[in-house]
Amino acid sequence: xxxxxxxxxxxxxxxxxxxxxxxxxxxxxxxxxxxxxxxxxxxxxxxxxxxxxxxxxxxxxxxxxxxxxxxxxxxxxxxxxxxxxxxxxxxxxxxxxxxxxxxxxxxxxxxxxxxxxxxxxxxxxxxxxxxxxxxxxxxxxxxxxxxxxxxxxxxxxxxxxxxxxxxxxxxxxxxxxxxxxxxxxxxxxxxxxxxxxxxxxxxxxxxxxxxxxxxxxxxxxxxxxxxxxxxxxxxxxxxxxxxxxxxxxxxxxxxxxxxxxxxxxx
Numbered sequence: 001x002x003x004x005x006x007x008x009x010x011x012x013x014x015x016x017x018x019x020x021x022x023x024x025x026x027x028x029x030x031x032x033x034x035x036x037x038x039x040x041x042x043x044x045x046x047x048x049x050x051x052x053x054x055x056x057x058x059x060x061x062x063x064x065x066x067x068x069x070x071x072x073x074x075x076x077x078x079x080x081x082x083x084x085x086x087x088x089x090x091x092x093x094x095x096x097x098x099x100x101x102x103x104x105x106x107x108x109x110x111x112x113x114x115x116x117x118x119x120x121x122x123x124x125x126x127x128x129x130x131x132x133x134x135x136x137x138x139x140x141x142x143x144x145x146x147x148x149x150x151x152x153x154x155x156x157x158x159x160x161x162x163x164x165x166x167x168x169x170x171x172x173x174x175x176x177x178x179x180x181x182x183x184x185x186x187x188x189x190x191x192x193x194x195x196x197x198x199x200x201x202x203x204x205x206x207x208x209x210x211x212x213x214x215x216x217x218x219x220x221x222x223x224x225x226x227x228x229x230x231x232x233x234x235x236x237x238x239x240x241x242x243x244x245x246x247x248x249x250x251x252x253x254x255x256x257x258x259x260x261x262x263x264x265x266x
Contacts, residue, residue, distance in 0.1 A: 010035035010261055011232050018185065025216075026051045028082050038234055040072040042103065042136075045225045048144060049135035049165040049256065050075045052218070056211040056260045057163045059083045063130035066090060066122075069137025073099040073114060079133070088129075090117040119151070126154045131161045139166040139190040139246040145203065148261075153206035159265035162207065167222075168257025169193045177253060183245035197259045207261040217255035221247055 010217040013035050037047055037132070053223040059065065061084035067076045068090050076089035076099075083217035089099055089112055096114035103112045114185070117123075119141035132152055142164070144149065152162055167190060171192050176184045192200075198212040215221075229239035 008027060009039040011038040011234060013038070013228070013232060014086055017228050017231065021045075021228060023048065023221065028078070032078070038229070038232060040074050041229070041234065042071040043264055044136055044167075044222050044256075046071065046075040046135055047078050048131070048221055048225075049215075052215045052256070053133060053165045053258060053260070054079075054083070054161045056258060057131065057133070057149045057161055059085055059131060061085065064088070064128065066124070066129045066132045068117075068119060068132055068134040069140070070094075070099070071137070075133075075135055076112050076114075077103060077106045077108055080108045081106065085111070085130075087112045088124075089114045090122075090129045092116065092118050101189050120147075122151055122155065124155050126161075127154065127157045129155050129160060130157055131163065131215065135165045136167065138164040139168075139192070143190055143192070143200070145200070149204040149206045150202055152264055154202065156263045159262060161210075161260055161262050162201075163258075163260045164197075165256050165258045167191050168197075168214070168255060169253050170214065170251075170255065171253070174255070179248050180245065180253065181242060183248070193253070194257050194259065197257055200260065207263045209259065209261045211254065211258060211260040213258055215256040215258050217251075219249070219251040219254050220245055222254075222256070244266060 010033055018034050026048050029051050031200045063085045064083045066088045070076045070089040070091045072094055073089040076087045079087045099114035103109055111150050172193050194212040198209045201207055201209050221245055226239040226243040230236050
C-alpha cells in the first residue's frame with residue numbers, strides 16, 4: 001500500500017526484517033509497507049517482480065492495463081499508483097469483492113477494477129488494452145503453443161505490449177538435477193528459460209520479443225522473501241521448503257524469467 005496510507009492488514013516485522021525486504025534496486029517497491037505486502041502474499045514478492053518487469057516496459061499515464069492473475073491485487077494497486085494507469089485486476093481464485101476492499105483502502109477504486117476471470121475466457125474487445133502484464137502467474141496458463149496468439153495478442157492495441165515475470169530456469173533440462181529432486185513437484189514442469197519463452201512468442205508470429213532474460217539475482221531475492229515468510233509465520237512449511245530448495249540450488253538453475261513482447265504497430 002502507498003506509503004502514508006494505513007494498511008488494512010499488516011504482518012508485524014522487526015526493523016531488521018524490514019531492512020532485508022527493502023532493496024535498493026526496487027525503489028518504487030520500497031515505498032510500500034512490507035508487512036502489508038507479506039499479509040497479502042500468494043508467492044514471491046509481487047512488487048519486486050512487477051518493478052523488475054516494468055523496467056523493461058513502456059507504460060504511460062492513462063493507459064489501460066490487464067493484470068492477469070493478479071492474486072490479491074497488490075500488483076494492480078502498485079501499477080495504478082506508480083504509473084497512473086487504469087488496471088483491470090483479473091484473478092480466478094480471489095473474490096473480486098475482497099480485492100475491491102484493498103483497492104478502496106488504497107484510494108484507487110476509480111483506477112483499479114477487480115474481476116474474477118479464467119485466463120481462457122477473457123471477455124474484452126479486440127484492441128482494448130495497451131498492455132497485458134502477469135507476474136508469478138502466466139506459466140500456469142500460458143505455456144500452450146496457441147495461448148498467446150489466441151487469447152492475448154487480440155486484446156492488445158497495435159504496438160501494445162505483453163510483459164511477464166515467472167519462476168524459471170537458467171537453461172532447459174530433460175532430467176531434474178539430483179540436488180533438486182527432493183524438492184521437485186509436477187507443477188514445476190511449467191518453469192522455463194528465457195530462450196524457451198522467446199521461442200514460444202516468436203513462433204506465434206504475432207509479436208516481436210523485445211526482452212527475454214533472467215531477473216538479476218532473482219533467486220537471492222526469492223530466498224530472502226521466503227526466509228522472512230518463515231520467520232514471520234506466513235506459510236512457514238511451504239516457505240521453508242522453497243528456501244531450502246533455493247539454497248541448495250544457489251542460482252544454478254532456478255530464478256525468475258522476464259519477457260516483454262510487442263505486437264506490430266499499424
